[in-house]
Amino acid sequence: MISDPYSVLGVSQDAGMDEIKKAYRKKAKECHPDLHPDDPKAAEKMNEINEAYDMLTNPEKYRNQSRNTAEGRSARPGGTYGGSYGGANDRSYGGSYGDPRGGADPFGFDDLFHFGQRRGGPERPQAQPGDSNDLRQIIDFICMGQYGYARQILNRMVSADRNARWYYLSALTHYGQGNNIQAVEHIQKALQMEPDNPVYRKAMQDMTQQGDYYTREGADFQRYAEGMNRMCLSLCAIQIFFTFCRCC
């Protein structure tokens, strides 16, 4: 892992996202292996630039990686990603820089739903006095990322035992499994049963955090979209989507 992504990209520590992106594009154009076919270190340099960019745009991934490694779980590869950056005359570099993810399910969709690898998301649950053995087991499984086992125990519990706490843990399990709809449904049910519970409220907020950020950032675009009448909508849609057919 590189120690100073800022200097690799040639930006200051307080550079904004736009500046980082521009710097990345500039560096990548300069160092692209296509332009240096005789340089054996070109691929390595490109990987370094890619990694530096990744570290600055996905910092939580690198924090989680060291946490995962410490806990003995398999970390997502952070180093050589392989492949081209793209740019003029882009070609597939799958094989040349490093390890192109091959195989039947190279992306490993199950990985996507791991708590640690999703941006944000609810905090790990904690056992509380009064929790039954079943609930404690479920909490352990959720913390280990073993959502399948957590789900089994949850399903086994009879309706009479399905209190707010059950719904809260079920919501976390669904979220971990990538079932956003059921996750939100269940956390809302937990809140209906215990509206003042701060833990449930926080979990709900954490789940919808990305949505709140989106709503704030996109407010102008949404107002514009909402304010348009139908006629304008069709014209706008045609204009936006048919960028490849421009009127003179």
Add this chain to the structure above:
Amino acid sequence: MCRSIRERYGQLERICLSYDMAFVALFLSALYEPQEAVSEFRCPMHLLHCRQAVRNEYTDYAADMTIALAYHKCLDDWKDEHKRTRYEYSKLLKGSYEQIRKRYPRQCRMIEDSLSKLEEIENARVCMPDEAVNCSGKMLSELFVYQEDFWSNTLRTFGYELGRFIYLMDAVMDYNEDKKKNNFNPLFGMQMEPGEVETLLTMTIGNAAHQFETLPILKDAQLIRNILYGGVWQKYYVKMRKEKPYDI
């Protein structure tokens, strides 16, 4: 894309054009900034003005994916509604599809697997909303990955969340009609207020937008933002103004 289809497959296939794949072309072109061939022509469907066409490997790729999806849509429609015309059309597209399948086996395999899984889920009629939504996401996720490279994971995640959003939005828009026609709709059986469904939609598109913001896209970035933050909601806002809030 339109011209790519005409030149490489034929006039008939142009009818398959869809906005979704035009967006893929726009998005990948913005990320990779390839060399582009710009030409002027008169579109036979829009004769009033001379137009500019922009073409690169990503518009060609999106054109190929358009045909692939259209071919499967025909097969689907034939299965569901037994429209003879759909069956005949699918036979006409089959040759083109087979060429495309040789060129992009990974994407075509994902389309085939996802559609067959979706069919299973829809026929089972058990209300597991996340399964259907996630399946649709998985399909689109692979289409955003033109080649395996450094951006593949981000593109997959982006495509996944966008695919989920599109499917969920369609479910919201078609809710009343599906109820009347007794069609499958993943939202049936859910106890949610319209506002709560909006939370789900926002979470999903928020995740997609976040992935977009981590990519070093500068060219056409504002256009893409217009679409992701505003454009995708337009039909929804129109519907909400026209009809009373639906009962979910």
